[in-house]
Amino acid sequence: MSASSQNTEVKQSASETVLGITIAQLNVTVGDMDANVQKMVEAAQKARDEQSDLVVFSELSLTGYYPGDLMDDPHFMQRVDTGFQALLQASRQMPALHWVVGMPVSHAGPGHRLQNVLRVIKAGQVVLEYAKQLLPTYNIFNERRHFEPGPDVARVLRIGGAQVGFMICEDGWNDDGSAYAINPFERLRDAAPDVVISINASPSHIGKREQRHDVFRAASERNGLSILYVNQVGGHDQLVYDGASFAVEPKAGVTFEARRFEEDVRTITVDTQGRFATASGECLPDVKRSGLPTMAFYRRQIVLGLQDYARRCGFTRAVIGSSGGIDSALTIALAAEAFGPDKVTAVTMPSVYSSSGSVDDSQALCANLGVRLYRHPIAELVSGYARGFEQAFEAPLKGLALENLQARVRGVILMEYSNTWGDLLLTTGNKSEMSVGYCTLYGDTNGGLGLIGDLYKTEVFALSRHLNEAAGRELIPMAIIDKPPSAELAPDQKDTDSLPPYEVLDEILKHLIEGAGLGREEAVEVQAYVARLQATTEGSALIERVRHMIARSEYKRRQAPPIIRVRGRAFGAGRQMPIAARHY
Template sequence: MIKITVAQLNPTIGDIEGNVARMVDAARQAVAEGSQLVVFTELSLTAYYPGDLLDEPSFLQRVDQGIAALQAASRGLPGLHWVVGAPLPTEGPGKRLLNMLLVIKDGEVVLRYAKQLLPTYNIFDERRHFEPGPDVAKVLRIGTMQIGFMICEDGWNDAGTDYRINPFERMRDAAPDLVVSINASPSNIGKREQRHQIFSAASRRHRLPVLWVNQVGGHDQLVYDGASFAVLPEEGVVYEARRFTEDIRTLSFDGSRFLAASGEPLPPVPAEGLSTMAFYRAQIVLGLRDYARRCGFTRVVVGSSGGIDSALTLALAVEALGPDQVVGVTMPSSFSSAGSVDDSVDLCRQLGITLHTHPIADIVSAFGRQFEAGFGQPLQGLALENLQARVRGTVLMAYSNSRGHLLLTTGNKSEISVGYCTLYGDTNGGLGLLGDLYKTEVFALSRHLNEAAGRELIPQAIIDKEPSAELAPGQKDTDSLPPYPVLDEILKVLIEGDRLPAAEHEAASRFVEQLQQDEAGRALVDRVRGMIARNEYKRRQAPPIIRVRSRAFGTGRQMPIAAKHL
């Protein structure tokens, strides 16, 4: 029997001293609970992913100091094995660093293992900094158990489709009693179930129990959901840590079963996780909370248009930070309807937040007069429409600068995809909460929040109204775009394709195939494809967004601007 403490922590990238302190606290808890082994996550010392901080000598010096601090702390907790992740130098040609797993005991490093499979796709770019480790399995005897070790991607290639090397095969030959895998696996819809399927299949195929430990927390665009788990060859997943929060839990393993620390059986793990909307909500709330905290913001400001996007942004911000930390600003123009202003007032009353009113009609008129005087022609059409958005963006940035609030941008994935947004206007901000949600999902998540609250957090009038930018008389989104239920299905196919969950991919593909049965439908799909390509320059300059789907704009979709796409 061995006791293992799963240390699912929320580390901060670059905060090596702070990360060490959290690890030491978890190790002390492990000792108090009688553990022989405490398991931290991939690159737990630095947090995942440090990016080009790894190129800075001073950063690597701090890494060395952090490892020394962990070794010193381990001397004060004799007998405990610490499994930690850190970037360490390599020897010979190639990249200068290895993505390493260390086992530390009594101040000494008793095992080193270098990650073999380095993901360089989608949001990952590990080959930028790391050299692959050798094709070997590393096993260590702890008490009566032989423990094997892996790092994240090493366990994802058991089907043999992505890499020539399959570390699970080497691990099977080493025949450990248990495999411990340390991870930094970012979350997106369907990812929990994908992990369970892949590691259950590998465990069953190789007859190896697996303990899979993941970090948690928001880091820029990415959110890590934790959800660490244990899997047995016959039973599948038998333990799961909490999602979207830190969780330090001690388990017992007797060679064939995982048990609670007390020896009691573990509760069953449900096959189904959160619903799609509950997942989006949890992911975005944690992403905003950690982004604001790590960047030093306590309050946020949002432009409240009376529309669905700003309403949902405000509601999610209130859940993440509390109503006292969220401010709305309504900025009516000569084209704004009275209903939109009233809806903003009603929304902010329901959410319990402050709403400021800052009309922009006089500013727009003055700008137009000065423009005509300076350039000899009136400001009209699209230029005038965009001016209103840019004035609003300027007002919000001025408020952000003067009060120290983080400005949240409100664009959704549908609008960002086709450029239905104004650069330096409604794209202003430090973070976008909805940028990976299609417009139809924005409506669905708004309804979910109301249902979960048992009341209208977001007034039904906002959910029911036809979307409009209100930058021209009688303007509706459908003046420029296909209806969102049509547009979103096209976008799913063109942007995410086979990265969509299977059922969603099948439905979207079937919809687009039917659409293309006639000339008008084919022309529509081509038009949307062209809009996506032409607006890459806007997305390149937009704020980061919180990723919730498998392919998000930002690091997950890297496309050239000056290129022929069609």
């Protein structure tokens, strides 16, 4: 055993003693300590009833991940302490059970005043404390803003007949040594626990489940350690946590997986050879290598993200502007799935440039979904604004200003509806349009949340087709899916008047916005496509034009509503770019 590891008890020689572990994959709410404590106590009671030895909660489970600057508020930290005291009191009522709890804890040494801590409690006492060593500051993470890293030590505790080691999320992602100078697995390997408990708050995006499995399968094999990975579930602002807690063994690989996108409180066992089994000691069912198909994943991620965003913010209904186009149609369909169709309202707002088909398509869509549709024409409002503008400024309102006015009038009407009835207004912009600024501030960007803001336009079409296939009927009419995209703000307007075809644009955007953040297979395809474009003068010029459009539109994205993240790099916290800069 290395000098840097700290065992609380001497390891015994038993090799087959079984340890019961209850995985508490919970949907906790940031800052709602009372409700979080109640959930945790209920999970602990289930663990006790199943005669488990320990119950394991996720990273920062007491506060929810991530509290951000709430932790700078002394009152917030007082509530953290009150919540923890409630957990200690509850643990006294179940004296045989160990609880693994994540929470922020005061730090007395130099540096930041808090640490991201895992505490093991039993019968009202803290029996082990471990502080997270590796604090991520990339993509959507900024833990170094609030936390001081823990010391480079392993923490191991004997529970029942097994030695149990502990780590927190990012601590397990550096076994190849590429991101940090410290590798916590080295100390744990020296300490030689029978099983390692890793508590996590790992947000979900396409391919993330498989990435977790790859990283921890490799670490398990290299270090000869069995690992139980317990994750948070639920939506928090832009992020969605998919749960999917899992167990991995050095030789067998991933041998257990909890449910995805749902709470799951499940008891499994592990012996001192690091082999996992059911609560009754039977073999666990096989875990599939591949996860959900891409479109099925997008659907579940967006629906859960919307449900939790609305619930935590106090909304029970949604309103969406229905243009008769694909973006609003998909948004309405996803909202109907999340809320129920009787709690979703659509509003069609035709102007002089709207085609009759757009209104008819909106009616067909809402009839298919069972959503109520209101009609609120805007031609007279737009004409009144135009007359007032000309009278005040002695110049006609025309061109881009007139086009944007129509979008802004629609945005005002939708906000009026939202203010009157308290519905959550959902914005309908997709990632392709937001990337290049093909949207109107204070118009179609109005809203409290964007459902499809991390989907490229080609993915919007694909997800719409998926919804129809899954339903076995047309939820979204094929007339909407097949029509050429248009903002309908000018005569005979088409998106391709201003933009390259989306099949081309989206590949360029993936290259410029996500780059190395793409999954392996997608990255290869995108790089090959962009390389072919760059080999021609026209293609190279197009890439530079798109790069320019992205940079010039940053100010719009900064003012847009939050979006639900489904890809590795989304607009918002995951892509922080300056506005007043020249980098194109």
